[in-house]
Amino acid sequence: MTLIQVTDLRRTFEVRRKEEGSRRRHRVEVEAVRDLTFEIAAGEMVGYIGPNGAGKSTTIKMLTGILVPTSGHIRVAGVDPSRNRTALARRIGVVFGQRTSLWWDLPLRDSFDLLQKIYRTDPARHRANLAEFLELLDLGELLDTPVRQLSLGQRMRGDIAAALLHDPEILYLDEPTIGLDVISKGRLREFLRSLNRERDTTLMLTTHDLQDIEALCDRVIVIDHGTQVYDGTLAGLHERGGSTRTLVVDLVDEVAPILIAGAETRRVEGPRQWLSFPADASAAPLVAALASSYDVADLSIQEPDIEDVIRELYSRPPAG
Numbered sequence: 240m241t242l243i244q245v246t247d248l249r250r251t252f253e254v255r256r257k258e259e260g261s262r263r264r265h266r267v268e269v270e271a272v273r274d275l276t277f278e279i280a281a282g283e284m285v286g287y288i289g290p291n292g293a294g295k296s297t298t299i300k301m302l303t304g305i306l307v308p309t310s311g312h313i314r315v316a317g318v319d320p321s322r323n324r325t326a327l328a329r330r331i332g333v334v335f336g337q338r339t340s341l342w343w344d345l346p347l348r349d350s351f352d353l354l355q356k357i358y359r360t361d362p363a364r365h366r367a368n369l370a371e372f373l374e375l376l377d378l379g380e381l382l383d384t385p386v387r388q389l390s391l392g393q394r395m396r397g398d399i400a401a402a403l404l405h406d407p408e409i410l411y412l413d414e415p416t417i418g419l420d421v422i423s424k425g426r427l428r429e430f431l432r433s434l435n436r437e438r439d440t441t442l443m444l445t446t447h448d449l450q451d452i453e454a455l456c457d458r459v460i461v462i463d464h465g466t467q468v469y470d471g472t473l474a475g476l477h478e479r480g481g482s483t484r485t486l487v488v489d490l491v492d493e494v495a496p497i498l499i500a501g502a503e504t505r506r507v508e509g510p511r512q513w514l515s516f517p518a519d520a521s522a523a524p525l526v527a528a529l530a531s532s533y534d535v536a537d538l539s540i541q542e543p544d545i546e547d548v549i550r551e552l553y554s555r556p557p558a559g
């Protein structure tokens with residue numbers, strides 16, 4: 240069942256820019272989103288990625304009804320978001336990593352109570368959801384803490400619970416793991432996976448962290464300069480872009496550039512060497528081959544970042 244349907248979506252902004260060599264300003268039209276068409280089915284987990292300024296936030300704002308499209312059509316859960324924002328609000332949850340929707344000076348508990356009143360969630364349903372999310376997100380001990388005293392990770396967990404208390408079918412997440420440590424990121428991803436599995440909640444997620452996508456999304460939509468440039472699996476994106484991961488190897492001694500099958504030595508600095516290998520290949524056989532032929536003191540893997548993957552996508556002719 241299609242839950243989100245976007246057809247020929249376009250949004251422009253008028254901005255005033257300085258003319259070159261003069262102090263005068265003139266109006267120019269920025270096309271933040273153009274000719275965007277996609278569908279998302281109920282229960283999907285979709286990564287919506289692209290470089291800074293690509294049009295991701297503008298799309299999410301139109302999907303949630305905050306912004307009105309310049310042209311094109313949107314249907315979310317059968318509703319036109321900008322015309323029927325209140326009806327839609329009950330069916331979606333939104334989390335912005337950089338902002339909180341909780342009341343800053345109030346204890347977490349009061350924010351949750353207020354949300355029950357705002358959304359008019361059935362009290363029994365609210366209590367059951369709250370008990371479940373407090374447990375799963377480990378928030379029980381923090382209920383009486385004012386939001387401003389929470390750590391970033393705690394606040395994010397609070398925001399996610401807040402976005403879910405009214406049982407939305409769709410959850411939009413904008414950079415949910417930004418600034419979190421590795422353990423908090425892992426826990427959050429596990430929670431989102433279980434939410435999707437247990438409640439069939441549809442997730443649409445914007446992120447600069449490819450590991451979020453790897454852990455959560457079967458499908459990625461890439462947008463750049465307002466248009467969609469890719470829609471498919473993450474593996475397919477890596478393949479199309481030819482992106483690589485990097486094995487950073489610290490050897491016990493300085494030696495000539497490492498030679499092993501399946502990787503290419505790109506850089507040597509004293510005992511440290513950088514080897515690149517295809518992003519969709521496993522690092523395990525490389526690590527085993529290295530350990531059997533070299534004295535390795537330490538190693539780590541660097542993931543490609545989204546900007547690199549997208550840059551690669553452009554530098555190659557489209558497949559098929």
Ligand SMILES: Nc1ncnc2c1ncn2[C@@H]1O[C@H](COP(=O)(O)OP(=O)(O)OP(=O)(O)O)[C@@H](O)[C@H]1O
Pocket residue numbers: 252253254269270271289290291292293294295296297298
């Ligand atoms: N209210 C606005 N007024 C004028 N221009 C805007 C407005 N909102 C967005 N834009 C412009 O539209 C384009 C897309 O911006 P948008 O915020 O949607 O990108 P984004 O992909 O979310 O970027 P980021 O990853 O940096 O958050 C940019 O050129 C931006 O400057």
